[in-house]
Amino acid sequence: MKLMINGKPEETTAGTVAELVESYGLEEALVVAEVNGKIVYREQWNGIRIQSGMKIEIVHFVGGG
Amino acid sequence: MKEVLEIGGRRLDSRFFLGTGRYPNPFVQNEAIRESEAEVLTFAIRRVNLEVPREDTILQHVKAEDFVFLPNTSGAKNADEAVRIARLAKASGLSDWIKVEISVNAKTLLHDPVETLKATERLVNEGFVVLPYTSDDPVLCKRLEETGAAAVMPGAAPIGTGLGLLNPYNLSLIIEEACIPVIVDAGIGTASDVVQAMELGADGVLLNTAVAKARDPVKMAKAMKYAIVAGRSAYLSGRISKKRYATASSETGDFPGEG
Numbered sequence: 377m378k379l380m381i382n383g384k385p386e387e388t389t390a391g392t393v394a395e396l397v398e399s400y401g402l403e404e405a406l407v408v409a410e411v412n413g414k415i416v417y418r419e420q421w422n423g424i425r426i427q428s429g430m431k432i433e434i435v436h437f438v439g440g441g
Numbered sequence: 442m443k444e445v446l447e448i449g450g451r452r453l454d455s456r457f458f459l460g461t462g463r464y465p466n467p468f469v470q471n472e473a474i475r476e477s478e479a480e481v482l483t484f485a486i487r488r489v490n491l492e493v494p495r496e497d498t499i500l501q502h503v504k505a506e507d508f509v510f511l512p513n514t515s516g517a518k519n520a521d522e523a524v525r526i527a528r529l530a531k532a533s534g535l536s537d538w539i540k541v542e543i544s545v546n547a548k549t550l551l552h553d554p555v556e557t558l559k560a561t562e563r564l565v566n567e568g569f570v571v572l573p574y575t576s577d578d579p580v581l582c583k584r585l586e587e588t589g590a591a592a593v594m595p596g597a598a599p600i601g602t603g604l605g606l607l608n609p610y611n612l613s614l615i616i617e618e619a620c621i622p623v624i625v626d627a628g629i630g631t632a633s634d635v636v637q638a639m640e641l642g643a644d645g646v647l648l649n650t651a652v653a654k655a656r657d658p659v660k661m662a663k664a665m666k667y668a669i670v671a672g673r674s675a676y677l678s679g680r681i682s683k684k685r686y687a688t689a690s691s692e693t694g695d696f697p698g699e700g
Binding site for chain 1: 529535
């Protein structure tokens with residue numbers, strides 16, 4: 377399945393947002409996900425099917441002032 | 442009685458807000474945070490690098506329960522982008538505090554006052570504790586207060602310059618007029634700048650580069666901590682007025698001279 381993740385075209389075999397996050401080894405990390413411009417909370421990740429062309433953002437905290 | 446700063450219903454024993462960027466390594470950063478005794482730590486929000494998704498993250502090294510997290514909206518160029526970043530930050534479940542930071546000029550990183558005011562208003566309405574980073578404009582600071590900001594954070598000088606307080610007069614007006622805490626944010630170079638800000642009556646100081654890029658960040662964090670305490674105490678104590686000529690510290694009467 378082709379989709380845009382963090383602004384780049386990516387391919388994935390993940391079926392859900394939860395599986396997608398897991399495919400990057402980020403299931404334990406403090407990350408926040410957005411699907412097609414809408415924030416999806418961790419407890420929703422299992423219920424959201426990955427569809428071709430989805431725009432997904434996965435963000436986290438970095439150092440800053 | 443201990444003097445406490447309160448922002449968004451949270452009591453803070455420390456008036457030192459410390460940034461978490463640009464330290465030489467996580468160990469030095471952690472030591473600097475520990476030495477600073479800061480309670481409020483700032484962060485930024487960025488995309489995870491999917492090439493190295495599990496790279497070291499800042500929060501791996503910080504115990505969440507010990508601090509108040511103040512994520513910033515740095516990188517945002519307008520109110521819409523700032524609101525989006527704020528919502529993402531809040532969705533982490535770590536904090537509902539947000540430092541609105543909207544810069545359009547890459548050279549100065551000076552904030553956009555119009556977009557900052559808009560973003561502050563929207564985020565206050567969404568229930569965030571909003572601390573906007575702003576220029577040292579007394580009128581704008583008042584407008585931000587009226588909009589519902591929990592504190593205002595006027596800059597001493599542009600971010601990362603270390604130029605110190607460029608306009609102490611304006612900062613003192615902001616402090617005089619404000620009914621909410623004033624945190625002097627950005628542009629600090631060294632401990633004397635911090636003392637000066639606190640002597641003007643600032644409620645706190647937020648800095649990052651001045652500690653992170655010092656030759657010894659841990660020692661500088663300590664210096665800044667003491668500077669905050671020294672400046673605050675001097676402010677509360679009421680300095681003497683300046684005089685043109687000397688006044689002896691001892692009475693002149695019974696000097697043991699000849700005769």
